[in-house]
Every structure is written in C-alpha cells, then in structure tokens.
Amino acid sequence: MENLAAAVSQLASFEVLLAILIGTTFGTIVGALPGMGTVLALVVALPFTYSMSSIAAITLLLCIYASSVYGGSISAILINTPGTPQSAATVLDGYPMAQRGEANLALGWCTAASTFGGLFSLVILIIAAPQLARFSLRFGPAETFALILFALTCIAWVSRGSMLKGLLAGVIGLFLAMIGTDNMTGMPRFDYDIGVLSGGLALISLLIGLFALSEVFMRAAKYVPEKRESKVANVGFRLAPWREWRIRIKALVQSSLIGTLIGILPGTGATAATFVSYAEVRRTSRRSENFGKGEPDGIIASEASNNAVTGGALVPTLALGIPGDGGTAVMLGALLIHGIIPGVQLLNNSPEVLTGIFIVLAIANVLMFVVGALGAQVFTRVLRMPEPLLMGMVLVMSLVGAYTVRGNPLDVMVAVIAGVAGVFMRFLGVPMAPIVIGMALGLNFEESLRQGLMFSGGDFLSFFQQPIALVLFIITAVIIAWPIVKAFRARKK
Amino acid sequence: MKTQITVLAAAILMTTGLSAPATAQYPDQTINVMIPFSAGGGTDVPGRFFAQEMEEILGTDIIVTNVEGAGGVIGATQLSQADPDGYSLGFMPVGTTTTQPHMRETEYGADSWEPICLVAQGPMYVTVPADSDIQSIDDLVQQAQDSNVVTAGPPPGSLPHIGQAALAQMLGVDFNYIPHEGINAVAQSMLGGRVHMTVWFADAGERFGLRPLAILDSTRSEELPDIPTLAELGYENIENYVWFGFFAPAGTPAEIVTTLAEACDQAVHSEGFTSNMDAANRQVRYMPTDEFAEFFASQFAANGERLRSLGLAN
Known part of the structure; x- marks a missing residue:
C-alpha cells in the first residue's frame, strides 16, 4: 500500500500525464504506419527522453510500446498492410471483414481484444513476474525449437486451397530468413557478394510488398474509373453486441x-505468439471453417495475443534485465541511460518504480481503447476516399515505410520485388501468409536447432529428453497426425 | 504572377545555396552521424550522448541514423562511400572498423577513414554465474582440464569471442564456445545453468547478477577496482576492450577534420557528456586526432594478427 501511494505521488505530475497522452497517441499512429513498427516508434522518442525526468521517460516509452502494437492492426484491417509484423495475422480476417464493409466492427473487435490482452498480461505481470521469469530461464534451445516447430503448424491453417502450395510458400519464407549474416559463424550467407545483402532481408519490407504493394498493383490493373463501389463502407467504430462477445470469451x-506466456520467453517474439495463438484458436474454435473469411475469432486470436505479449515481455525485462523482444530491448537501453537497472535489484530496492510501471501500463491500455475508438472515426474514412487516391497513398507510404525500417535502399527494392511476386502468387493461388510465417520464425528455428545440437555435442535425441520440449513435440505431432487419422477413419466408414 | 516570381527566386536561392557548400563556413547544413548498430544498444547510447553535445558545439543540426546489420559492416560500407564533405560522419566501435575487415571481404579497410577522435571505451571481464562453483581463474582451468567449460557470446569474430579464445590459448585449454544472438541471450543461458562462462562488460554484474573473475586489461578499472588483472593472478595479461571512435570518410578536407577534432575535444570533456556517461555506467576515454590515428592503425594491425593466430582470418 505504501508503494502504491509512493508510486501515485510520483505519477501525479503534469509531465507524466502529458507523457501518457502523447505516448499513447503517438504510439497508435506510428504503429499504424506501415514499416514504422514498435521499435522505430521507441527510437524516435528516445532522444526526447534524455532531458525528461526518469519517471516521465519510462512512462512515455511504456505507453508507446503498448499502443504501437495495437496501432499496427489498424492499417492491417483498413488497407491490408500490417503496420508491424506482430499484426500480420490480423490481416487474415481483419481485411476480409473490412472488405465486407464492416471495418467499424473489425476495429471494434480488434481494439477491445487488444485492450483485454494488454490488461490480462498486466495482471499476470503484477501477480507472478519473479516466478515466471525464473521459469523462463528453463527455456533453452530445445524448448525454443519445439515451440517454433509448433508455431510452424500454423502454415497448415492458413493454407486454404492447396496444402502443397502453402507448404512451398512456407519453405520459401524459411529460406528468405537465411539470407544475411549467420549468427552461428558470423559469416554472410547467400549474399552473392552484394554488400547490402549481408545484413539480411527485413521482414517488414517483405510484408509491405506482399500485402500492400501487390494489392495496389492488382487494383490498378483491375481499376475501372466509372464503376462505383457497390458496398458502402461503414466508417467509425462499433462494438459487437454482448451475445457475440459471450461466445468468444x-x-x-x-x-x-x-501471448503472455510466449512474451515471457525471451527471444521468441510477438509475431510467433500471434501465429501460435491463431493456430490454437482456430483448432479449438467452433467457427474454424470461417477463419480467413473475416471471422472475429481470427482477429481476437491475433490481437489479444500480440498485446498480451507486451506484459509478458516485460516479465523477464523487469525481473531479470533480459528483454523479451525488440521493443523491450530498446526500452531497457533507455532505462539504463536513466540509471535504472532492471533486474533482481529493481524488484528488491525500488518496488515503487515497479508499481508505477504497472499503473502506467494499466492507464495506457485503457487510453489505447479511447484513442482507438476516437481515432477510428478518422482512420476509417480513408475507405471512402476515391480508390486511385487511396492506392496512391498506400503506395507512397509503403515505399517510405520500407526505407525507414533500416535506412537501407535494398529494403525498398525487396518490397517492390515482393509486390510483383505477390501479384503472381495471387494469380497462382499461392497463399502469402506462410511466407511471412516462415520468414518470421526461420532464423530462430534454425539457430535454436543448431545451438541445441552444439550444447548436446550433436545428439538430437537430447531434444526429447527435455520435458517441456517433449510435451510440445507431442502436441505438434498430434496436430499434424489428427487430420490424417480423421480422413482415414472417414474413408473406412 | 507575383507569387510565382517569389517562388522562383526562392528556388534559385535555395539551389545555389545547396550547390556551393564548400565556399561557405563549415558547418552550414545538417550533419548526419551514422551509428552502425541498433538504437538503445551498446554503441548507440554513447554515440547519441556524444552527438547531442556536438550539435550544441558546432551550432548545427545533427541527425543520428542507425544503419544496422552484419556487425556494423552495412553502415560502415555506406559511410566509406559517402561524400567526404564533413556532413556524413560515423560513430563506430572497434569491431566494425578493425576486426570485420580481416574476417570478410569488406569494401572498406584501414585507409577508408579519417579518424577524428576516440570517445569512449569499455574493458571486458571474465564472468561466471553468481552461483557457479568456479571461484577463480584456477578453477576455470581445472574444470576445463577435468570436464569441459561451455562459454557463450555473440557470433564468432566478436570481441567477447576473441577474448575468450585468447584466454583459452593463453591458459592452454579448450572452451566449448556456443554463439548466441547477443548478451541478453547469453545471460538467459547463463542464468539457466547451460553456460559456464562469458566475457563481458562491467554491467553484467549489476544487470544479471553475474560474477566477474578477472579483467582483460593491463590495469584494474575504476568501475570495478576489486577485480584483479590476469597478471596479478599469475597469468599473462590479455588486453581485450571495446572502444568507440568518431570517424569521417577518407578524403575529408583537413580544415574540416580540424574543426571536428576541436569540437570533439570540447564534447568529450563537457559536463553533459561526462554526467550522461556516468549515469549510464559507461567509460569515457579521449584521444586527440593524431594519437587516435596512430592507435587505430596499431589496433587494426594487432587485431588482424590476433584473428589470424586464432584461425578466424586469412
């Protein structure tokens, strides 16, 4: 209780309140811009925090962190472009829903799910951060490998139509992740002596190309000037009625x-969490056949989990000083600059800082809902813009976004090439999500395998001797085998 | 019509202004300082502190850009090919400038730069988990001889890797080095009991509760005065520390380098920079242009030699 009072008195200043407001609004907007994800939003704000009091600085960064993850889904739903890789799975159901003219409803699902996920993970962070952080240390390469293997089964769920094409796309994604410097040897791979390639490809520029640019190209090819859109796009923000929510609790x-659990594991990341969640919710949902056609369950699976990662990723960051993802890594750097060293000592020596962080996160998640609900009135109006104007805007924003990722012209070229490839893939009926899944998880998949083999002296059987890994392997095997068994049984009858 | 003329005149003024920067007093436009690693990281933090002071001293805007990838090679390559007009500068660490060119075919080398000044450094320590049975370097040798010592750090060729390889060579033992993505992943493995030892900076203790055994330098450090050098423990000293310097691309006019060098002297010794570095637990180390150029050349040669003796470079 003393902590609470101390924390509240620290937060009750004009500077901090302003930081909350600016952080949440800025985070949401930057998150929504394709290419400018969580990390970039934090980086842009970083220099401003140097001259702020440390409590205001942390507040600003926390609010940006939590809200930028949400912002990424706005553009995913409205223009088929995930603003951040964490929102890649939101595209799958969010965009079809918007195309049905229900963008306001889609944003309602996504905003409420995001807030729920964020608050849920915060509760877990408050209750059990030290215990969960200790648990996360048991996650070695074998466990990470098993978890990513499980996440890869998601490729099967998003490959509608042809499984073979989906698997092929997944393998292409895995291969794309291998381009660049190999962390195990420090040597460049598949760079064909082109200097810039030795830094690898950026996932976000691939996302921009596959989803946004290919959409622009397709619409430009099909565009008929006189034709009016038959469907009137609903603008604004609308929450589904309670009976719709009740069945989706x-x-x-x-x-x-x-989302929370995967967030806790350092180095696995929000993108993996959304795909694991998508796979799992789809597996257990009664409405699984609607997935990919604009099913709210799909939006929930993606959005609740990626916002739950924020609280989860803060568990090891605050309790151990080990950041759970890219965003928390930048925040950790900022905390160090302000002389606050996260880790065991923070938990013991300055609990009021920690309590303050919890309060700020709670406010940020609620405020995010308000900003989202109000902002949706503006954001959704882009759908009423004349199509050439909207597509032109998407094109420009996409290319600028691809460049800002790393300040590397290569990323713009990758986006354009991916855009052209995306057009071909649409014609050939090859699903695009598997490429993204493969590329998002590829490097982690490979490194955890190689690292695990190095620890065990080349003995793969040792992977099965880790209890957590074994359980994950068994679940994965069941998921893969189940449809085959079911089909076999059906044929017997 | 009137507005059109105004616009035209403004346009002419602007273009002539832009096309003749050489005649004007340097600096008269925005300076770009490239940092070849991600924001908030080990190189970025001192780099941004430094740029902040330089901006004030030079009286012009400075934009810090992070060009990440491949151990800093991508950013360094970009900078080495930039116009040497004093408006593209870089804040780069030892690895990017003196080890990477030996390990792979980078498009830049020792003579691609005008070194301006040395800004910061950080010594490294032989570090073990707090609850480890290894209490001393002797214990480390013993365990390496009896069973095996698993070590970890960033990808091969990184300074922590070179440091532990040099240590193994000096001690006459073998370590089982497992590459990790960075210190955070290393800390995860060490606290999880999968890794016995790493080579890292002083902050490993405070951040992760790791325990330093010895410093890899020829003298003890101010930040951890209780940690002995290897020579004090009866072994040969190893010097393995990271440093951060301020560079311009080769061919930058001498008078611009002088202006920058003078500004650098002021910036490094400014109240703002030293207190910021102090708060972030980082060490300032200054060398003026001539001294730094010499130091850079010797480091380039020495690190090449070391990498070859470890079989990491040809």
Missing part, C-alpha cells in the same frame, strides 16, 4: 494466455 482468454 474462451478465445479471448486463450489467446491472451498464449
């Missing part, structure tokens, strides 16, 4: 739990 809790 299970999905909400399930994906928030998955």
